[in-house]
Amino acid sequence: MLIRIDPRSAEPIFEQIVFAVKAALARGTAAAGQKLPSVRELARDLAINPNTVVRAYEQLERDGVVVRRQGSGCFLSDRGKELGAVQRRRELQDLLRRAATDAFHLGFTADEVRAAMDQSLEQMHFERNEKETT
Amino acid sequence: MLIRIDPRSAEPIFEQIVFAVKAALARGTAAAGQKLPSVRELARDLAINPNTVVRAYEQLERDGVVVRRQGSGCFLSDRGKELGAVQRRRELQDLLRRAATDAFHLGFTADEVRAAMDQSLEQMHFERNEKETT
Amino acid sequence: MLIRIDPRSAEPIFEQIVFAVKAALARGTAAAGQKLPSVRELARDLAINPNTVVRAYEQLERDGVVVRRQGSGCFLSDRGKELGAVQRRRELQDLLRRAATDAFHLGFTADEVRAAMDQSLEQMHFERNEKETT
Amino acid sequence: MLIRIDPRSAEPIFEQIVFAVKAALARGTAAAGQKLPSVRELARDLAINPNTVVRAYEQLERDGVVVRRQGSGCFLSDRGKELGAVQRRRELQDLLRRAATDAFHLGFTADEVRAAMDQSLEQMHFERNEKETT
DNA sequence: GTGGTCTAGACCACA
């Protein structure tokens, strides 16, 4: 599983890791039961402190996405896939509900939000293609 | 100008105030030149630390939305309305760009995001009507 | 709220803190909304590392027992009391179910377990009285 | 002797094995002098690391429950049965003492604990019958 | 003052 972070982002590193793992699960890039990189390995690869990885894995375990087994490693939970399908949908709705609420508070109409979202999505699309061709 | 906050929200209180003021301006609820509540008054009303209000007003001044005049108070900037129009648009795009990015990371397609956003917008609409009738 | 730990116990310190807070809530010693000691304060009082307290508070927040507010402190959740009543019962049943299972695996009958439990409870009773008079 | 483990349990695998062997002895399922599965055999059957089995057998030897003879295998100690009777009682008391302590910390009275224990024991009884009919 | 995050490095238990 490929995990990348942006150390300069305002988002905490451990949250970036959590999100990356959940996203891989949601996209089907990762399968249930799969072993995640060990704490030390991922810490070395990302050039961060092992404790930061531990924190991310703790959160993932809390969220039911992984199970940690002392001495053997950290594995994507069996429930992960189901969780992935359900939670993924929930997270999307949460995400958009928050965005819609904020947009309304700024005084925009639903149509204006839709138009602006279309614009954003098209930009994302380009970025995505760029990534794929790279 | 009515300013409400949610102390339990993850969003910092001072940011909630900043957003509330900008939103009032964007919606036309507040007019340029209007006086904002004094630091002490707002702090008392919201039952929060005066320093928090100060911080919000500082941020609003940095954003060009208000001017603070020593001894007289904090007023919505004349430039505020125009700034409001520009910034408001920028904030909307930022908002939606972030939402779109997160949705993509979760593996959703542009169409799925559009559909889910439509759903969110419709829910907002209902809520809005409820508020208006209240 | 009085929180005591045993540094020599096999149980991790942060878990002892978590249990102590939940127990205080369950016993009614602590009320909803009450402020817990600050991270630094409790760390100083217990002569442990602040990070260990942070960890305990994180777990308590996950469990819905407390809310942490940046800059103001850590408070017993409003839901805490209800949780306290419900969870307290659940934890008791879990506790005893595990004990009963283990006892059965050791080949004891229900009556033997009851008798041995009575014995343990009487011993506890004495200890309790000792504490109260102290 | 049938030994089963739950790899997802919080209890270390080697402890589960230790407990399973002791329990079999306590219940009379296993007789003194009986040969335990070889390290490799048990490791294969349980799909675990041989080192884990070694560790369990070491602990059992320390506890005087088994004797390991170089080249021939691991056998239930002659003293095992007597030890079983004594240790079995001690383990039960330890078990219940811990449960009673935790229950007190949760603020329950002795009578409440007794009542809840009765409930747990009855549930265990049902489960047991179900197992026997299976 | 408060909590939030991160680093560095230690020691232990488990497989």
Added chain:
DNA sequence: GTGGTCTAGACCACG
């Protein structure tokens, strides 16, 4: 080798 826990100390954001 793996994860689990703890210490020490830093810097930041929030109230």
